[in-house]
Amino acid sequence: MTRAFMKGNHALAEAAIRANMTFFGGYPITPQSEILEYLSDNLPKAGGTFLQAESELAGVNMVYGAAAAGHRAMTSSSGPGFSLLQEGISYIASAELPAVFVDVQRYGSGLGDIFQAQSDYYVATRGGGHGDYRVIAYAPASVQETVDLVGLAFDKAEQYRNPCLILSDASIAQMMEPVVFPEKRKCDPDHEWAVRGKRGGDFKKITSTMYYTENFDQYIHDKYATIQANEQRWESIQAEDAEIVLVAYGISSRICKEAVSTARAEGIRLGLIRPITVWPFPEEAFDGLGKGLRAYLTVELSALPRLRDDVMLATGMKTPVHHFLAGNTVPSSQTIVKQAVALLEK
Amino acid sequence: MTEKRIPKTLVEDNKFCPGCGHGIINRVLAEVLEEMELVDMAIGSVAVGCACLMIDTFGTDWVQAAHGRAAAVACGIKRVRPENFVFTYQGDGDSLAIGFSETMYAAVRNENITAFIVNNGIFGMTGGQMAPTSLPGQRTTTSPAGKDPSLAGQPLNIINQMRQLPIAYLARGSVGSFKEIIKLKKYIKAAVTNQIEGKGYGLVEILSPCPTNWKMTMRGALDHMGDNVKNFFPTGEFIKEGVHTDA
Amino acid sequence: MTKKKKKRIVTQSNNRCKGCRFCEISCPAEAISVSSEVNAKGYNYMEIDHKKCTTCGVCYTVCPDYVFEIIEVA
Numbered sequence: 001m002t003r004a005f006m007k008g009n010h011a012l013a014e015a016a017i018r019a020n021m022t023f024f025g026g027y028p029i030t031p032q033s034e035i036l037e038y039l040s041d042n043l044p045k046a047g048g049t050f051l052q053a054e055s056e057l058a059g060v061n062m063v064y065g066a067a068a069a070g071h072r073a074m075t076s077s078s079g080p081g082f083s084l085l086q087e088g089i090s091y092i093a094s095a096e097l098p099a100v101f102v103d104v105q106r107y108g109s110g111l112g113d114i115f116q117a118q119s120d121y122y123v124a125t126r127g128g129g130h131g132d133y134r135v136i137a138y139a140p141a142s143v144q145e146t147v148d149l150v151g152l153a154f155d156k157a158e159q160y161r162n163p164c165l166i167l168s169d170a171s172i173a174q175m176m177e178p179v180v181f182p183e184k185r186k187c188d189p190d191h192e193w194a195v196r197g198k199r200g201g202d203f204k205k206i207t208s209t210m211y212y213t214e215n216f217d218q219y220i221h222d223k224y225a226t227i228q229a230n231e232q233r234w235e236s237i238q239a240e241d242a243e244i245v246l247v248a249y250g251i252s253s254r255i256c257k258e259a260v261s262t263a264r265a266e267g268i269r270l271g272l273i274r275p276i277t278v279w280p281f282p283e284e285a286f287d288g289l290g291k292g293l294r295a296y297l298t299v300e301l302s303a304l305p306r307l308r309d310d311v312m313l314a315t316g317m318k319t320p321v322h323h324f325l326a327g328n329t330v331p332s333s334q335t336i337v338k339q340a341v342a343l344l345e346k
Numbered sequence: 347m348t349e350k351r352i353p354k355t356l357v358e359d360n361k362f363c364p365g366c367g368h369g370i371i372n373r374v375l376a377e378v379l380e381e382m383e384l385v386d387m388a389i390g391s392v393a394v395g396c397a398c399l400m401i402d403t404f405g406t407d408w409v410q411a412a413h414g415r416a417a418a419v420a421c422g423i424k425r426v427r428p429e430n431f432v433f434t435y436q437g438d439g440d441s442l443a444i445g446f447s448e449t450m451y452a453a454v455r456n457e458n459i460t461a462f463i464v465n466n467g468i469f470g471m472t473g474g475q476m477a478p479t480s481l482p483g484q485r486t487t488t489s490p491a492g493k494d495p496s497l498a499g500q501p502l503n504i505i506n507q508m509r510q511l512p513i514a515y516l517a518r519g520s521v522g523s524f525k526e527i528i529k530l531k532k533y534i535k536a537a538v539t540n541q542i543e544g545k546g547y548g549l550v551e552i553l554s555p556c557p558t559n560w561k562m563t564m565r566g567a568l569d570h571m572g573d574n575v576k577n578f579f580p581t582g583e584f585i586k587e588g589v590h591t592d593a
Numbered sequence: 594m595t596k597k598k599k600k601r602i603v604t605q606s607n608n609r610c611k612g613c614r615f616c617e618i619s620c621p622a623e624a625i626s627v628s629s630e631v632n633a634k635g636y637n638y639m640e641i642d643h644k645k646c647t648t649c650g651v652c653y654t655v656c657p658d659y660v661f662e663i664i665e666v667a
Contacts, residue, residue, distance in 0.1 A: 022426055023422060023425060023426050025418075025421075025422065049425040049426065051421070051425065051455075053418070053451075054447055054448070054451040054454075055447060057415065057418070057447070057448070058415070058418040058447065058448050058451060059418075061411055061412065061415035061418035061419050061422065061448065062418050062419070062421050062422035062425075063422060064409070064411060064412075064415075064418075064419050064422060065391065065409060065411075065418065065419035065420060065421060065422025065423040065424075065425075065426075066422035066423065066425065066426045067422075068409040068419070068422075068423060069389070069422070069423045069426045069427045069430075070426075071426040071427075073422065073426075087412050088412060088415070091411070091412045095409075095410075189426070195389050195407040195408070195409055195423065196389070196407070196427055196430060197386050197387035197388060197389055197406075197407055197430050197431075198385070198386055198405070198406065198407055199386050199387070200386055203357075203405045203406055203407050203408070204407045204408070205401050205402070205407075205408045205409075205410070206408065206409040206410065207398075207401065207408070207409070207410035208410075348665065349601075349662070349663055349664050349665055350650045350653040350654075350661075350662060350663040351662050351664070352659045352662055356659060359609050359658065359659065360657070360658065360659075362657065363611070364611035364612055364613040364636065364657075365611070365613030365614075365615060365657065366657055367657065368657070369656075369657025369658050369659070370654075370655065370656070370657045373657075373659060521655075523619070523655075524619050524651045524654055524655050527654050527655060528654065557613065563614075564613045564614050564615050564618060565614070565618055568615070568618065
């Protein structure tokens with residue numbers, strides 16, 4: 001265990017090294033460049049390889065190669081660069097390889113801007129690239145949680161042989177907080193599926209597993225159903241008896257947490273469901289809430305509602321689902337309480 | 347001269363069209379890997395195009411990348427498994443059109459991998475579309491009136507693009523005749539040797555016939571290679587063990 | 594002690610042949626011609642005139658489909 005006071009991006013990078021990531025190939029883009037900067041110095045010292053790729057396309061395919069060879073590999077990007085990773089993520093999912101990706105969300109479509117945002121929710125939760133796959137997507141709300149989820153993401157990626165994503169944002173990535181790191185782990189890259197030369201055995205082919213899998217459609221359906229059943233993670237704060245349940249992840253969930261305590265102090269029954277996995281979406285969190293529940297309110301840092309849609313799907317729209325969109329600014333907890341009170345007064 | 351046996355690494359009949367040069371190149375590469383005792387430690391990276399048909403028939407470990415990205419995948423493999431022999435095997439459309447950036451940057455970094463680029467001047471698997479290497483005037487399904495260099499550019503010469511780079515080995519061979527196939531094997535062996543000795547990036551471009559999409563007989567295709575293709579793509583060794591030659 | 598010279602012969606796996614005729618074009622002894630018969634794949638495979646054949650191995654080298662082998666027999 002090591003204690004430190006660290007920036008989110010640096011802590012994420014250190015956590016990856018401690019999870020025995022041995023290869024990172026990436027490309028600079030704000031607000032995630034500190035991940036590259038940290039790894040360029042510290043990954044080689046830990047015995048791994050850092051490569052600054054000529055593009056995100058190259059970076060993700062280097063990760064594909066390293067993952068195919070059985071090593072723990074990662075790349076990170078933000079918004080526009082994250083779009084470029086999607087081709088490779090689809091291939092890695094199709095080849096059923098473990099790898100970890102990071103999207104430090106920034107605001108807007110196209111070039112957008114470098115402010116914090118939660119606009120990439122769809123691309124993070126729907127697979128992102130072409131075809132039938134999903135990515136297990138973790139949304140940390142603190143620097144410590146970033147560290148914890150990076151280690152978990154590498155483990156789950158190997159358990160399910162599927163890409164995992166850390167869906168961070170410019171605030172969580174840039175803020176400094178105290179953090180505790182786990183000890184560095186050692187992992188064996190010689191998985192039975194990894195290419196390392198046939199070494200006297202049968203030769204292996206890493207490509208879309210659909211070419212060599214019987215009943216592929218059913219297999220893929222079952223694989224993702226298993227993940228959905230077993231990997232939902234969330235934090236629930238005073239949601240059981242709430243009249244209004246806020247739903248928020250990442251940076252906006254921190255404000256919502258404060259809003260809940262502010263509201264409760266004023267006698268307003270406000271609660272919060274904070275998805276930690278945004279895929280699989282924590283549908284179970286919405287089971288068995290109190291009879292007094294009047295509405296859900298998603299709080300999102302985007303120009304269009306995204307998370308709202310998943311709440312609607314998870315709840316079957318039996319209870320009204322409202323959204324509060326803060327764009328690229330982090331709202332105050334008072335603003336959120338006001339939104340909730342307005343809903344109660346409707 | 348002793349026996350000539352089909353290499354055991356060719357575990358099944360190939361899936362290429364009649365007269366396709368890939369079959370010859372597959373066999374030469376298999377011979378080299380067997381003679382150098384590298385089959386057990388070889389990992390190939392293919393992407394998309396006719397080349398990728400070989401992953402079922404050529405008995406080494408394989409990773410199939412996204413279209414164009416074989417070089418980046420090979421870099422990832424080699425960086426984490428430096429003890430393995432890592433190579434790419436791609437067509438010209440794959441490596442020089444969509445994958446030009448990945449191909450070039452592997453050379454820019456002098457990655458210790460070996461690249462084989464099979465240049466038949468056309469997109470074969472998709473049915474004969476124009477490639478960056480198509481010759482001026484060449485009729486393809488996307489240049490039915492003949493390739494117009496004012497629109498599509500002159501044939502892309504990867505050897506010229508790489509000649510200034512600090513790489514270990516650079517050669518262009520051909521499978522257009524018996525003599526050229528014999529030379530090609532020497533080039534492939536030299537490129538492979540450079541990786542084994544840790545000298546770095548080696549590339550062998552291989553001129554190859556595609557009678558199917560050129561819509562030619564084998565004789566017509568071989569004549570076309572000798573009369574036309576070689577004027578744009580001269581063969582020879584251009585960099586040997588990191589030293590530039592005047593081939 | 595005399596070194597007995599082994600005899601070299603060409604063997605053919607005709608069902609591999611796709612009838613491209615690279616061997617016929619390349620054979621220095623002009624010993625290869627197209628058969629009127631077709632193989633299992635439906636291609637007219639190649640026939641070797643063993644009287645003309647010098648077992649030089651050119652056909653092995655140029656064949657894209659691994660039809661020919663040169664082997665030694667006692």
